[in-house]
Amino acid sequence: MGTFKALVIDRTDAGQTVSFRDVDEADLMDGDVTVRVSHSTLNYKDGLALTGKAPVVRRFPMIPGVDLAGTVEASSHPEFKAGDAVILNGWGLGETHLGAYAQKVRVKGDWLIRRPEGLTPHQAMAIGTAGYTAMLCLMALEKHGLAPERGPAIVTGAVGGVGSVAVALLARAGWHVIAATGRPEEAAYLKGLGAAEILERSELAGPVRPLGKERWAAGVDTVGSTPLANVISMTKYGGAIAACGLAAGMDLPSTVAPFILRNVALLGVDSVMAPKPLRITAWDRLAHELDHAKLAAMTSTIPLDEVVEAGKRIVAGQVKGRVVVEIG
Incomplete structure (x- = not known):
């Protein structure tokens, strides 16, 4: 010893x-x-x-x-x-x-x-829990039956770790990605990862309406609280949001309206206690589907x-x- x-x-x-x-x-x-x-x-x-x-x-x-x-x-x-x-x-x-x-x-x-073969230790940790969680979110949306032809996908907290990888993964999978961020000066960075549009965080920060204009079919939310509630209210009929973070808070000031009138689903994604077979699948996909150049960027x-x-x-x-x- x-x-x-x-x-x-x-x-x-x-x-x-x-x-x-x-x-x-x-x-x-x-x-x-x-x-x-x-x-x-x-x-x-x-x-x-x-x-x-x-x-x-x-x-x-x-x-x-x-x-x-x-x-x-x-x-x-x-x-x-x-x-x-x-x-x-x-x-x-x-x-x-x-x-x-x-x-x-x-x-x-x-x-x-x-x-996984094909990933160095450095690349594996560049992915880390953030990237692995982003893949779990993509897998949850796919399991729900969502595909790019249904409409755009939004990513909140897009400049962060989970958000950055989510943008890259969704874009590679063919989604029109709307990257929501409070740092609009990072627009070039996000578009380099595959974002098609940049949405300023302020558009998701106001009072939550029971139902807003339908804008996206899917999403990955990393922040929770009011932004998530607004994202849910603007999700298209039959759409779903994969929620995995709480950077803005643990509360959710929403109503049941999107769930019972638009058939919207909120998909909880946990990475900490996820079973081993799910982990292996997620990591194998990350090794093959995440662009290494975008990961380095x-x-x-x-x-x-x-x-x-x-x-x-x-x-x-x-x-x-x-x-x-x-x-x-």
């Missing part, structure tokens, strides 16, 4: 502290696979954990980081052996189980999937020692696209 470097969140009477320290391998949590982490990423949830803006962390001390790509170092799990390339998203990593902003983790093998890379400041920026809405964290 030895020590490894990690970023650790602790709680004192004065509040939350975040610091880099040496962690003893003996302090790793129970699991049947030990992974040497090479890359992680920065999601909105990671930003909330790092800043303490929301109760993401459920035990202290905690190593944050909800995503990892790495190599199996030791395993007693039947599916994995030393040297296997793996990824992990969710399952309480960085919330209730020591997370990925560390050189090593010990986890349950049932949480891991093999890194939406991705920046930082070392682990910059993640705390980056976490503040992502919560403040100042981060564009995806951020890969090199663990080192």
